[in-house]
Amino acid sequence: MENIRYYQSLTRKMVIxxxxxxxxxxxxxxxxxxxSFETSYRDKVMAHLKELVHKHQQNVDGFLxxxxxxxxxxxxxxxxxxxxNEVFLQKTLSNLQxxxxxxxxxxGVINPKGVQAAxxxxxxxxxxxxxxxxxxxxxxxxxxxxxxxxxxxxxxxxFIVAVKREDNGVEWxxxxxxxxxxxxxxVENIHIGETGSAFILNRKGExxxxxxxxxxxxxxxxxxxxxxxxxxxxxxxxxxxYTSTDNIAPAPKEPPxxxxxxxxxxxxxxxxxxxxxxxxxxxxxxxxxxxxxxxxFSDLWRTRKLALIIFFIGGVAIVIKAFLLSKRMVQRIEQAxxxxxxxNEQVIETGKLAxxxxxxxxxxHEINNPVAIMVEEAGWMEDLLEEEDLKESENIEEFxxxxxxxxxxxxxxxxxxxxxxxxxxxxxxxxxxxxxxELVEDIVSISEQKARYGNVKINMxxxxxxxxxxxxxxxxxxxxLNLINNAIDAIGTQGGVIDITxxxxxxxxxxxxxxxxxxxxxxxxxxxxxxxxxxxPVGKGTGLGLSxxxxxxxxxxxxxTLNSAVGLGTTFHVHLPAPEARVKDDAEAREQ
Amino acid sequence: MNTVxxxxxxxxxxxxxxxxxxxxxxxxxxxxxxxTDALEKLKGDSAIDIVILDVKMPGMDGIETLKEIKNIKPLxxxxxxxxxxxxxxxxxxxxxxxxxxxxxxxxxxxxxxxVQEAKAxxxxxxxxxxxxxxxxxxxxxGD
Numbered sequence: 001m002e003n004i005r006y007y008q009s010l011t012r013k014m015v016i017x018x019x020x021x022x023x024x025x026x027x028x029x030x031x032x033x034x035x036s037f038e039t040s041y042r043d044k045v046m047a048h049l050k051e052l053v054h055k056h057q058q059n060v061d062g063f064l065x066x067x068x069x070x071x072x073x074x075x076x077x078x079x080x081x082x083x084x085n086e087v088f089l090q091k092t093l094s095n096l097q098x099x100x101x102x103x104x105x106x107x108g109v110i111n112p113k114g115v116q117a118a119x120x121x122x123x124x125x126x127x128x129x130x131x132x133x134x135x136x137x138x139x140x141x142x143x144x145x146x147x148x149x150x151x152x153x154x155x156x157x158x159f160i161v162a163v164k165r166e167d168n169g170v171e172w173x174x175x176x177x178x179x180x181x182x183x184x185x186x187v188e189n190i191h192i193g194e195t196g197s198a199f200i201l202n203r204k205g206e207x208x209x210x211x212x213x214x215x216x217x218x219x220x221x222x223x224x225x226x227x228x229x230x231x232x233x234x235x236x237x238x239x240x241x242y243t244s245t246d247n248i249a250p251a252p253k254e255p256p257x258x259x260x261x262x263x264x265x266x267x268x269x270x271x272x273x274x275x276x277x278x279x280x281x282x283x284x285x286x287x288x289x290x291x292x293x294x295x296x297f298s299d300l301w302r303t304r305k306l307a308l309i310i311f312f313i314g315g316v317a318i319v320i321k322a323f324l325l326s327k328r329m330v331q332r333i334e335q336a337x338x339x340x341x342x343x344n345e346q347v348i349e350t351g352k353l354a355x356x357x358x359x360x361x362x363x364x365h366e367i368n369n370p371v372a373i374m375v376e377e378a379g380w381m382e383d384l385l386e387e388e389d390l391k392e393s394e395n396i397e398e399f400x401x402x403x404x405x406x407x408x409x410x411x412x413x414x415x416x417x418x419x420x421x422x423x424x425x426x427x428x429x430x431x432x433x434x435x436x437x438e439l440v441e442d443i444v445s446i447s448e449q450k451a452r453y454g455n456v457k458i459n460m461x462x463x464x465x466x467x468x469x470x471x472x473x474x475x476x477x478x479x480x481l482n483l484i485n486n487a488i489d490a491i492g493t494q495g496g497v498i499d500i501t502x503x504x505x506x507x508x509x510x511x512x513x514x515x516x517x518x519x520x521x522x523x524x525x526x527x528x529x530x531x532x533x534x535x536x537p538v539g540k541g542t543g544l545g546l547s548x549x550x551x552x553x554x555x556x557x558x559x560x561t562l563n564s565a566v567g568l569g570t571t572f573h574v575h576l577p578a579p580e581a582r583v584k585d586d587a588e589a590r591e592q
Numbered sequence: 593m594n595t596v597x598x599x600x601x602x603x604x605x606x607x608x609x610x611x612x613x614x615x616x617x618x619x620x621x622x623x624x625x626x627x628t629d630a631l632e633k634l635k636g637d638s639a640i641d642i643v644i645l646d647v648k649m650p651g652m653d654g655i656e657t658l659k660e661i662k663n664i665k666p667l668x669x670x671x672x673x674x675x676x677x678x679x680x681x682x683x684x685x686x687x688x689x690x691x692x693x694x695x696x697x698x699x700x701x702x703x704x705x706x707v708q709e710a711k712a713x714x715x716x717x718x719x720x721x722x723x724x725x726x727x728x729x730x731x732x733x734g735d
Contacts, residue, residue, distance in 0.1 A: 365648075369603050372697035376609040379700050383616050410697055418695075 007330050014326035015319075022318045030311060034304070041300045049276045049296070050261045052190065053289045056198065057261070057278040060186050064281055067103065067161045067178055068144050070096060074107075075163040075174040083109045083118060083174060090120040096176075105158065105177040112140070112171050121177065123154050135160065139173055146281055149180065149208045156180070159208070184209045187287065193298065196291035200280060208285055215290055217268060217275075225264065225277055226286060265293065364417035371417070375410035378403045431470045436502050436509050436576070437462045439473065443480040444500065447488065454488050455495035463503040467578035475552045482545045483513045483572050489536075490517030490570060508558070508575045519566040528562070595711045596620045596639045600630040600657065601646040601673065610644075617704055627652030631660050640668060642710045644703075645690075647674040647681050655681055655688065662689050667717055669710035673698065 074083075074092055083089055093107045106121020114131025130136045133152075139145035139162040149159045162175040187209050190198035199211035205222045264275040272293035280287050294301055382403050385396065393399070444458050451458050487498045501512040520528060527533045529550040553560045559575040597619050601607050604625060611621045622640065624630035626649055634640055643661060647654035658670055672693035674682045682693035691710045694703060 368696055369606065373603060373606045373609065375697040376606060376613065376700075380609050380613050383613055414695075414697055 007334055010333070011326045011330045014329065015322045018322035018326065019319060022322070023315065026311070026314070026318075030307065034307065038300060038304070042297065045296055045300075046263060046274075046276075049192075049274070049289060049291070050263065052192075053198070053276045053278050053287060054261045056187060056190055057280060057287050060200070060280055060287060063183070063186055064146055064161075067176070068146065068163070070100065070104075071161050071174055071176050072144065072163045075165045080109065080111075080117075080165070080167045080170070080172045086118045086120060086126070089118050093120040101182070103179050103182045105179050108175045108177075110136075110162075110173040110175055114140075116175075117172075125153065128153065135162075139175075140164065140171070148202045148206065148284075159183070188212060190289060193291060193295040195295040196289065198287060198289045201286050201288060203284055213290070215288070217266065217273075221266070222286065222288065225275075226279075226283075367413065368417050371410050371413045375407060378406040378410070432473055433468045434471055434473055434476060436466055436469055436511065439476055440480060440500055440502060440511065443477060443484060447481065447484045450485065451488055451498070454491060454493060456488050456491050456498060457496075458484070458498045458500065461499065461501040463501070466502060466504055466509055469509055469576045469578045471556045471576065472552075475556075479549045479552050479574065480511070480513075482549050483574070486545065487513055487515035487517065487570070487572075490515050490519075492517065496569075504578070505575075507577060507579050509578045511574045511576070512571055513574070514569060514571040516569040519568055520562075520564040520570055521566055525562075525564065529560075594618060594620050595641050595707065596622065596637075597707060598622045598624060598630060598633055598640045598643045600624045600627070600643060600649075602626060602649045603646075613700055614704075614707075617700075619707065626650070627654070627657035627660075630657055631664065634661060634665060634668070638665075640665075641714055642691075642707055643668060643670045644707075645670050645672055646696075647672055647685065647693075655685055658685055658688050658690055667714060667721075669714050671703075671706050671710060 074096075078088075078092075083092070089107050089109065093104060096104045096107070106119065106123065106125070108116045108120070108125065109118040110130055111117045114129055114133075114136050116125055116128045116130060119126040119128075134150070135145070135147040139147070139160075143164050145160075145162040145164070147159045147162070149157050151157060157180045158177050159180070160175050160177050162173050164171055164173050166172075187198045187200055190196070191212055195213060197212040198209075199215065200208035201222050202208055203223070203226055205218075205220070261276060261278045264277065266273055266275070274291050274293050274296055276289040278287045279285070382400070384390065385399055385403075390396065440460065440462065444460060448458065484498065484500075491498070496516045499512070499514045501510075501514075503510050503512075524533075524535065529546050533547075550560055553574060553576070557577045559573075561573045561575075562570060563573075564570040597614060599607055599610055599614070599621055600623075601610075602625055607623050607625065611623055614621050622633055622637065624633050628651065630643065630645070634643070645654050645657060645661075649657075654672060654674075658672070661668055661670055666689075669691040670685075670689070672682050672685045672690045673696050674693055682690075685693060691713065692706050694706065
C-alpha cells in the first residue's frame with residue numbers, strides 16, 4: 001500500500017517536473033514574442049491608418065483650398081458689375097466646368113442684402129434671398145467661406161464655397177456650389193477590410209459625407225473629440241491670411257503630423273473599434289476613419305489563433321507524453337525495485353539453504369553413529385538369543401520380532417540420513433558419469449512425498465540401454481527436481497499425473513516430464529525462462545528455477561524445450577548430449 | 593587359525609558391542625579408540641591380520657592412519673567404515689590400498705564376509721611371499 005503511494009507520488013512529481021520544464025520556456029517564448037509581435041504589428045497598422053487618414057485629410061483640405069482659390073481667382077479677376085451679367089457668369093461657369101470637371105454645379109453673385117443678383121447653373125435661383133440662411137451671415141463676416149453640407153433650397157445635399165469682395169465700399173459675395181458626389185468620392189473610396197470606412201463630420205456631429213457604414217458611436221463622442229483637439233486645428237485660408245505665418249507653403253498650413261491625426265479606441269456593441277481622426281477645414285470638420293479592431297488586426301488575430309491552437313495541441317501532447325513517459329519510467333523503476341527485492345530474497349534464501357544444509361549434514365552425521373550403535377546392540381541381542389538357555393523362553397519370537405524391527409527402523413534412519421547428506425552436500429560442478437535412469441529414480445523418490453500431498457501420481461517410463469551422460473550430478477539433480485516440483489505445482493491440489501519418460505534420440509538422451517496441470521498461457525511462454533519471471537505470488541517463487549535449469553542444460557550442451565496447452569498440461573523436454581564416440585573412448589580408456 | 597582383527601573407532605560403545613558380536617563369530621578382536629593407539633597396537637602385535645578402521649575420528653583420522661598402517665605393515669588388510677558424507681574419503685582410502693569400505697551402520701554378515709575375503713587375500717599374499725622366500729632359499733642353496 002505504502003509502495004503504491006510512493007510510486008504514485010513519484011509519477012506525480014515526474015509529471016509535474018516534465019510539464020513545468022516543457023511549459024515554462026514555451027510560455028515565456030510565446031508570451032515575449034507574441035507581445036512584441038502584437039505591439040509592433042499594432043503600431044504598424046495604426047501608423048498605416050494614420051498615414052492614410054493624413055493623406056486624405058491633406059487631399060480634402062487641398063480640394064477645398066483649390067475650390068476656394070478657383071472662386072477667389074474669379075472674384076478677384078472680375079468686378080461685381082461684370083459678374084452680375086448672367087451671360088458672363090454662365091460663360092465663367094462653363095470655363096470652370098471645362099477646366100475642373102463637374103465639380104462646380106453653379107455660380108452665383110450675392111449682393112450685401114443677401115439676394116442673389118446673378119445665377120448660372122441648372123436651377124432657377126436668380127433673386128433668391130439668402131439672408132435668412134444659416135451660412136449667409138457667416139459668409140458675410142469672412143473673406144473666404146466654406147459651408148457645411150446642407151440641403152438648401154434645391155433639397156439636394158451640397159455645400160457652397162463663397163468669396164467676399166468689396167467694390168467701391170460695397171461688399172458682395174461670389175458663391176459656388178460644389179458637387180456633393182465629387183466631394184463624397186474623396187473620402188468614400190477609403191475603405192479597408194470589411195468594416196473600415198471614412199466619413200466627414202462637422203462640429204455638430206452632422207455628416208458631411210455619406211458614410212458607407214453607419215458609425216457606431218453617437219454624436220457626443222465626436223463632439224467630445226472635437227473639443228479635445230480644438231486648439232490644434234488650423235484654418236484654411238487663402239492669400240495673406242496664411243502668408244503672414246508661413247511664406248513658402250502655398251497649401252493650407254500643415255501642422256505637425258501627430259497633432260493633426262489622432263487615434264481613439266472604444267468599445268461598441270461588444271466590439272473594439274478603432275477611430276483615426278483628423279481635423280479638416282480649420283477644425284470645423286473632422287475626417288473620421290472607423291474600423292473594427294478585429295478587422296484591422298485580422299492578420300494578427302489569425303496568427304494569434306493559430307499560435308493558440310498550436311500551443312493548445314502542443315500542450316495536450318506534452319501533458320499526455322509526460323503522463324505516459326512518467327508512468328512507463330515508474331513502471332521500470334518498480335520492476336527494478338521488485339527484481340532487487342527478489343534478488344535480496346534469493347540471496348537470503350540461498351544463505352538460509354546453505355546453513356540449513358550444513359546443519360542437516362552435521363545432524364545427519366552425528367545421528368549416524370548412535371544409530372549404528374543401536375543397530376549393533378540389537379544385533380548383539382539377536383546373537384545372544386541363539387544361546388541355548390534363552391531359546392526356551394516363551395517370548396523368544398517376540399524378542400526376535402522386536403529386534404528385527406529395531407534393525408529395520410535403523411536401516412530407515414540410515415537411509416534418511418544418507419539422503420539428507422547427499423542433498424546437503426555442496427553443489428559440485430564436476431562432470432561425472434550419470435545413468436539417467438538412476439538419477440530420475442532418485443529425484444522421483446525425493447519428490448514423492450510432496451507429490452503425495454498434492455495428490456499427484458508420478459509414473460516413470462524408463463528407456464532401456466540408455467547411454468551414459470556426462471554432467472554434474474548435483475546440477476542435474478537440481479534441474480530435474482525443479483522441473484518435477486514445477487509440474488507438481490502446476491497440477492495444484494486437485495490431483496493429477498506426471499509422466500516421466502527417458503529415451504534416446506540420435507546423440508541425445510531425452511527426458512520428458514509431462515504433467516496434466518493448468519498449462520502455460522501463450523502470452524507468457526516467451527518469458528518462461530527469463531530470470532525473475534514468476535507467476536507465483538511474491539515471496540513464494542523467486543522466478544529463478546527455470547532460468548537456472550536453462551543455464552545448466554545449455555552449459556551441458558543440451559537443450560530444454562516445452563509444449564504447453566492451457567487446461568491440458570505442459571511437457572518439458574530435456575535433451576542431454578550423450579555422444580557415442582565419447583562413450584567408446586571411455587570404454588577403451590577403462591580397458592587400458 | 594583364528595583371524596585377528598583390530599577394531600578402531602572413537603565410539604566406545606560401538607567398539608564394545610562389535611567386539612562382542614565379532615568374538616562370538618570366532619574372530620579374535622583387539623580394540624583401539626584412535627589412530628595413534630591403533631598404530632601402537634599394530635607395532636606391538638604382529639598377529640593382527642585385518643584392521644577395521646573408522647574414517648571419521650578425532651585427532652589422527654582414518655586416512656592418515658591407513659597410510660601409516662600401509663607403511664608399517666603392508667600386508668595387513670584394512671576395511672574402512674564410513675558415514676555417507678565421507679564416501680569420497682573412503683574412495684580415496686581404497687586408492688591408498690584399503691581392501692574395501694562399508695557404510696555405517698553395517699550388516700554384521702556383510703562385515704563378516706568382507707573380513708573373510710580380506711583374510712583370504714592376505715593369506716594368499718603371505719603364501720606367495722612364503723613361496724618366494726622358499727624359492728629364494730632354494731636358489732641360494734642351489735648356488
